[in-house]
Amino acid sequence: MPSPFPGMDPFIEGQRWEHFHGEFIYEIHRALMPQLVPRYISVVGERVYVEWLSEPTERETTSSQWRVPDVAILEVVPTTASSVATQVASEVSVEIEPELSRGTVEVELIEISREVFRERFVEIRVRETGELVTVIELLSPTNKQKGKSGWHEYLTKRHEILFSQVHLVELDLLRAGERMPLKGELKGDYLAMVSRWEWRPKALVWSWRLKEPMPTLPIPLKGRDEWVKLDLQSVFNAVYERGGYRYLLDYRRPVEPPLKDEDKVWVEGLLAKALQATP
Numbered sequence: 001m002p003s004p005f006p007g008m009d010p011f012i013e014g015q016r017w018e019h020f021h022g023e024f025i026y027e028i029h030r031a032l033m034p035q036l037v038p039r040y041i042s043v044v045g046e047r048v049y050v051e052w053l054s055e056p057t058e059r060e061t062t063s064s065q066w067r068v069p070d071v072a073i074l075e076v077v078p079t080t081a082s083s084v085a086t087q088v089a090s091e092v093s094v095e096i097e098p099e100l101s102r103g104t105v106e107v108e109l110i111e112i113s114r115e116v117f118r119e120r121f122v123e124i125r126v127r128e129t130g131e132l133v134t135v136i137e138l139l140s141p142t143n144k145q146k147g148k149s150g151w152h153e154y155l156t157k158r159h160e161i162l163f164s165q166v167h168l169v170e171l172d173l174l175r176a177g178e179r180m181p182l183k184g185e186l187k188g189d190y191l192a193m194v195s196r197w198e199w200r201p202k203a204l205v206w207s208w209r210l211k212e213p214m215p216t217l218p219i220p221l222k223g224r225d226e227w228v229k230l231d232l233q234s235v236f237n238a239v240y241e242r243g244g245y246r247y248l249l250d251y252r253r254p255v256e257p258p259l260k261d262e263d264k265v266w267v268e269g270l271l272a273k274a275l276q277a278t279p
Contacts, residue, residue: 001241001246002237002240002241003236003237003240003241003245003246004270004271004273004274005210005267005270006211006212006213007190007208007210007211007212007213007214007233007236008173008189008190008210008214008236009236009240009245009249010175010210010255010259010263010267011249011250011251011253011255012245012249013141013173013174013175013176013255013256013257014253014255014256014257015248015249015250015253015256016245016248016249017140017141017174018140019243019248020239020243020245021119021120021138021140022120023239023242023243024138024173024235024236024239025044025120025121025122025136025138026044026120027235027238027239028042028122028136028138028230028235029042029043029044029122031230031231031234031235031238032122032124032219032228032230035228035229036124036221036228037127038127039126039127040124040125040126040127040133040221040222041124041125041127042122042123042124042125043122043123043125044120044121044122044123045120045121045122045123046118046119046120046121047118047119047121047153047157048118048119119140119142119143119150119154120138121135121136121137121138122135122136123135123136124136124219124221126222131222132166133166133167133220133221133222134166134167134168134169134219134220134221135161135166135167135168135169136169136171136219136230137154137158137168137169137170137171138171138173139154139170139171139172139173139174139180140174141174141176141177143177143180144172144174144176144177144178144179144180145177145178146178151178155180155181158170158180162195162200164197165197166197167194167195167196167197167219167220167221168193168194168195169192169193169194169195169217169219169220169230170191170192170193170195171191171192171232172190172191172192173190174190175189175190175210175257176256176257179191180193182203182205184205186205186207187207188207188208188209189208189209189210190207190208190209190210190214191205191206191207192205192206192207192215192217192232193205193206194217194218194219194220196220198224210259210263210266210267211263211266213233214232214233214236215232215233216229216230216231216232216233217229217230217232218230251271255267
């Protein structure tokens with residue numbers, strides 16, 4: 001069943017983004033591959049990083065799927081050195097001299113949590129040599145949280161690409177978070193940037209609003225006048241229908257992040273029409 005929205009579905013960001021991110025990347029790969037062969041190929045890459053949490057977050061308390069337990073010393077309980085030495089000696093069958101145990105305290109180990117993130121991206125390479133030509137990135141919420149590991153990890157990779165002879169296509173389909181560093185006034189709910197290395201520091205940016213369909217982007221290849229097309233709306237439609245998002249998403253819940261009043265009214269009107277048309 002098709003999406004009730006002409007462009008991006010705003011409910012995905014707050015409910016199913018992690019699942020959607022992977023599906024969208026793989027659909028980009030599938031959409032580009034017939035245009036690339038036989039000279040080029042498209043492959044899906046992955047990076048993994050860990051975000052350590054010193055305190056429980058709201059997401060952590062509402063969903064245990066994000067938690068991966070680890071161990072750290074967080075609480076210290078004073079006790080005598082002799083009791084520690086005796087206990088350790090009995091467990092490992094060795095004697096601990098009083099001088100070595102002086103000043104020790106007994107500690108209690110409790111769990112802290114960490115989040116392990118896996119982010120996929122598309123690479124276009126020359127088939128025969130493996131030379132990297134273009135990288136296509138779809139930003140995640142962690143990439144847009146300034147100061148977090150995901151922010152630094154992504155900016156490091158972005159910096160490396162922008163100072164290389166590799167083209168960068170950057171897609172931001174998230175309304176929340178910090179925008180990537182770009183000079184110029186950019187209006188719109190969503191952005192797409194195409195940075196051909198020969199043009200730098202210049203780049204092309206598409207911006208559009210929630211009510212508008214997604215654009216078709218030119219994806220640069222090795223030759224100066226060599227391009228293929230990426231129809232973002234067609235990619236989204238394929239992901240939405242194949243993934244059954246009409247049934248995965250709870251359209252009764254408020255949109256996160258919250259919409260502007262005029263957009264909220266528009267969304268409610270579209271959903272009302274969609275429900276009436278549903279058999």
